[in-house]
Amino acid sequence: MYSFVTLLKKEILRFWKVGFQTVMAPVLTALLYQMIFSHVLSQHVEAYPGVSYTAFLIPGLAMMSMAQNAFANSSSSLIQSKITGSIVFLLLPPLSAPAFFGAYLLASIVRGLAVGAGVLLVTAGFGLPLPAQPLWLLAFAVLGCGVLGALGIMAGIWADKFDQLAAFQNFLIMPLTFLSGVFYSINSLPPLWRGVSHLNPVFYMIDGFRYGFFGQADVSPWLSLAVVGGCFVALSAWLMRLIVSGYKLRH
Amino acid sequence: MTHAISIDAVSKRFASLQALDRISFTVEHGEFFALLGPNGAGKTTLISAMAGLSRADSGRIRIMGLDTVTETRDARMKLGVVPQELVFDPFFSVRETLTFQSGYFGIRRNDAWVDELLHKLGLTDKANVNMRALSGGMKRRVMVAQALVHRPPVIVLDEPTAGVDVELRQSLWTFVKELNAAGHTIVLTTHYLEEAEALCSRIAMMKKGRLIALENKDTLLSRSAAREVSLQLSGELPASLRPLYLRQQDGRHILALPDISQLERVLGELRLAAVEVRELTVHETGLEQVFVKLMHGGQA
Numbered sequence: 001m002y003s004f005v006t007l008l009k010k011e012i013l014r015f016w017k018v019g020f021q022t023v024m025a026p027v028l029t030a031l032l033y034q035m036i037f038s039h040v041l042s043q044h045v046e047a048y049p050g051v052s053y054t055a056f057l058i059p060g061l062a063m064m065s066m067a068q069n070a071f072a073n074s075s076s077s078l079i080q081s082k083i084t085g086s087i088v089f090l091l092l093p094p095l096s097a098p099a100f101f102g103a104y105l106l107a108s109i110v111r112g113l114a115v116g117a118g119v120l121l122v123t124a125g126f127g128l129p130l131p132a133q134p135l136w137l138l139a140f141a142v143l144g145c146g147v148l149g150a151l152g153i154m155a156g157i158w159a160d161k162f163d164q165l166a167a168f169q170n171f172l173i174m175p176l177t178f179l180s181g182v183f184y185s186i187n188s189l190p191p192l193w194r195g196v197s198h199l200n201p202v203f204y205m206i207d208g209f210r211y212g213f214f215g216q217a218d219v220s221p222w223l224s225l226a227v228v229g230g231c232f233v234a235l236s237a238w239l240m241r242l243i244v245s246g247y248k249l250r251h
Numbered sequence: 252m253t254h255a256i257s258i259d260a261v262s263k264r265f266a267s268l269q270a271l272d273r274i275s276f277t278v279e280h281g282e283f284f285a286l287l288g289p290n291g292a293g294k295t296t297l298i299s300a301m302a303g304l305s306r307a308d309s310g311r312i313r314i315m316g317l318d319t320v321t322e323t324r325d326a327r328m329k330l331g332v333v334p335q336e337l338v339f340d341p342f343f344s345v346r347e348t349l350t351f352q353s354g355y356f357g358i359r360r361n362d363a364w365v366d367e368l369l370h371k372l373g374l375t376d377k378a379n380v381n382m383r384a385l386s387g388g389m390k391r392r393v394m395v396a397q398a399l400v401h402r403p404p405v406i407v408l409d410e411p412t413a414g415v416d417v418e419l420r421q422s423l424w425t426f427v428k429e430l431n432a433a434g435h436t437i438v439l440t441t442h443y444l445e446e447a448e449a450l451c452s453r454i455a456m457m458k459k460g461r462l463i464a465l466e467n468k469d470t471l472l473s474r475s476a477a478r479e480v481s482l483q484l485s486g487e488l489p490a491s492l493r494p495l496y497l498r499q500q501d502g503r504h505i506l507a508l509p510d511i512s513q514l515e516r517v518l519g520e521l522r523l524a525a526v527e528v529r530e531l532t533v534h535e536t537g538l539e540q541v542f543v544k545l546m547h548g549g550q551a
Contacts, residue, residue, distance in 0.1 A: 006354025014342050085338035089397060091304055092332055093355035094324040251265075251305040 004099035007090070011107030015073055022111060026069050027118035030061045034123045037183065047185045048216050055127040056210070060182035062119040063144055063209040067177050067202060070112035070145035071152040071169065074104045078156025079165050091250065097243040101153065101236070108149025109142060116141055129213060136221055137212025143228045144205035148173070150235040157248050176202045186218050201231045253316030255280045255405050255436035256301065261310030263296055263460075270296040271307070272460040278438060278453075280404075283431050285447035285468075286440045288457035289546055294440045295335055297457070298409050302332045314405055328356065331403035333394050335410045335440075339382040345369070345393055346378045349400055356401040368396040371426050388419040395423065399430075406430060407438045412446065424450065448472075448538040456545055464545055471541055478508040479534045480517065485527035491520050508533070 015022040038054040047056035081087035090100065120128065131137045151173070159165040180202035186194050197203050198219075208224035211217035217224070243249070256278040263271040271293045278284045286294050299305040301312050303319055303326075312319045317326035340348060349368065353361035369375045372392040377385060382393065391411060398406060408427065412420045428450065431437050441447055447454060447468075454471055456464040464471060481503045482488075488496060488504050495506040495517070508514060514533065521528060 002357045002359055003355050006351055009354075010343075010351045013347075017342055081340070084341070085334075085336050086340045088304065088334050088336075088338060089340070089352060090355065092302055092327065092330075092398075093352070093401075094327040094357075095355050096324075246306065250303065251299070 001099075003093065003095050004103050007095065007099065007103035008106050011073075011077060011103055012110055014077060015107070015111050022069070022073070023114050023118060026065045026115050027122055030065045030119040031122045033061055034058065034126055038126055048214060051214050051216070052127055055129065056185070056214075057183065058120065058123045058126060058128045059210045059213050060180075060206050061123065062116045063140070063206045064177045064180070064182045064202075065119050066112040066116040066141060066145050067148040067205065068173065069115040070108040070148040071155070071173050073108040073111040074149050074152030075156040075159075075165055075169070076152075077107075078104065078153065079159055079162060082156070083161070087249070097240055101240055101243055104153050104156075105146060105149045105236075108152055109145040112145030112149065113141060116145075131212050132215035133212045133221075135212075136225075137209060139225065140205055140208035140212060140228065143225075143232050144202075144209065146232045147201065147205070147228060147235060150232065150239055153239055154235070154242070157242065160248075176200055180206050181218065182206060201227055204228050254278060254313070255282065255315060256438065257311075257313040257316075258297070258301075259311045259313075261297070261300060261307045261312060263293075263300060263305065263307050269460045271300070273310070274457075274460070274462050275310075276455055276462060276465050278405075278436060280436055281431070281434055282453060283428075283437045283451045284439070285451035285454045286438060286457065287444065287447060287454060287542060288440075291459075292457040293460040294457055295409055296460075298332065298407055298438075298440070301407065302330060303327060328401060329403055329405055331398035331401065331406045333391075333398045333406075333408045333411050335413070337387060337390055337394070337414070339385075339390050339393065341381070341383045344379050344381050345374055345385070348382060348393060349396055352397045353400040358401060361400060364402065365396075365400065368399055371429075372396055373422060388415045391415055392419070392423070395426075404434070405436045405438070409440050410442060411439070412441060412443060420446075444538045444542055454538070456542065458546055468538075472538065478511065480506050480508050480514060481530075481532045481534065482506065482517075482521075482528060483530035484521070485529060486524075487526070489520050489524035489526060491524075492517060503530070 034057060037057055041053050047053055081090070155165055155168040159168060179197065180200050181197060186197040186203065189197065204219070204224035204227040207217045207219055208221050208228060211221040211224070254277040258277070259275050261271055261274045274297060286297070288294050296305065300307045301314065301319060303323060314326045315329040317329060319326045343351065346365065349365045350361065353365065369378055372395060374389065374392055374396065377389060382390065385393065395411065411423060415423065424446070427437060439447065439451060451468055454464070454466060454468050455462055479497065481500070483503045492506060497505045497507050499505070506517060518528070
């Protein structure tokens with residue numbers, strides 16, 4: 001247990017020491033998105049009855065930033081350790097697979113939540129209401145970061161070089177997060193694209209997270225919870241097996 | 252009676268390369284043991300298998316009687332490994348690095364031992380310096396400290412002095428000798444054969460994944476035909492000494508002396524042939540010659 005606590009502490013300290021890059025920068029990026037889009041689209045029709053486009057945008061941006069940073073945390077930490085070789089210091093001690101997985105995952109969630117809190121804080125002035133369903137909000141924040149943190153662990157273990165990790169990030173994670181209804185309600189999409197959006201798990205994270213703020217969403221929060229929770233459990237179980245097998249870590 | 256390290260028929264293949272080919276040997280408690288061989292001989296692969304960094308295809312390894320596959324956790328607590336590559340985490344200071352490393356082994360509040368390690372390795376004034384700011388030799392010392400945070404009874408040093416200056420090397424060996432004297436079993440791989448010769452009591456040599464020699468150092472050195480006698484003679488070398496002839500060098504005949512007692516025979520033959528000895532030198536040669544000979548296929 002103490003080995004898990006140590007690795008978690010080390011992983012949190014690692015991103016915290018470079019907080020400008022890992023927390024402040026994504027908060028600023030989200031603020032810029034918010035300023036530009038709310039300026040351009042403030043006259044846009046209401047996304048939901050009684051919810052302005054500017055307010056609608058905020059939870060989406062927050063969740064997108066959380067997801068991207070949760071992914072970045074575990075993936076970049078692992079690939080750096082692998083490429084520099086310092087991962088050997090984690091492989092020599094009797095660190096169990098659950099401790100290894102749990103520490104990287106939880107550190108990703110912590111970074112995701114820190115970024116999310118920052119984004120909400122700086123964008124709240126654009127008309128964000130107090131959460132209508134705080135527990136739903138928290139559940140989707142944690143689970144959303146969990147799914148992306150786990151994906152980051154997978155990518156970090158799988159990739160042998162930065163280029164491969166960048167490909168994973170730019171060709172999978174970025175499209176999934178951008179095409180998930182961050183900037184629009186998917187109900188405004190043509191039927192085909194609405195159908196495609198329903199296959200994207202990030203859509204359910206954002207939709208559920210929005211439900212936490214507005215008490216209304218594109219789909220039922222229970223469906224979103226089932227999809228995001230199911231993804232998290234399946235991904236975690238698979239990753240645990242991968243780590244136990246020593247895939248790409250122990251030759 | 253368990254061994255400090257027991258390696259039993261361990262094999263490992265990487266694609267077409269047989270990295271380890273049924274390696275078996277034991278290292279006893281308190282030994283200072285050298286594992287030698289050229290690059291690619293399989294030393295690091297064997298160490299990786301001992302440490303669980305790689306998995307052997309077959310065979311068994313035990314550390315202090317604990318199986319590295321079925322009793323992984325306990326076996327790892329008994330083993331400290333200083334990896335060959337100079338690696339470090341650039342985010343942290345020396346003290347943070349050692350405190351985290353203690354934590355990975357499940358050890359809290361290890362400050363007293365960490366302080367002692369810092370002191371013994373001459374790192375006390377660098378404790379709060381970031382790893383990035385240290386010289387290569389200093390980083391190597393931190394790696395030694397990292398391998399010792401959990402006070403393992405068995406310590407493996409994989410080429411610990413590569414790229415380390417003479418002064419640092421000396422102080423490192425003083426420290427390792429102290430650890431050995433305190434009862435720790437030490438396994439060392441090195442390219443500096445004089446280090447192995449000076450420090451180790453037993454020596455294993457590997458070549459292409461196989462063990463080609465495993466001897467007490469003295470036996471290995473004495474078994475070698477590496478002692479030579481250089482003779483400047485007044486006449487021709489008698490035919491009876493031809494079997495010992497190695498080469499001619501600067502007008503001198505160089506003969507092999509499988510045993511120092513053979514010198515008497517050489518002189519006797521020369522006397523018999525009425526050849527006068529004008530100059531005679533005996534070269535006591537060391538591990539390096541044994542090593543070179545073994546690696547080139549000859550028997551020591």
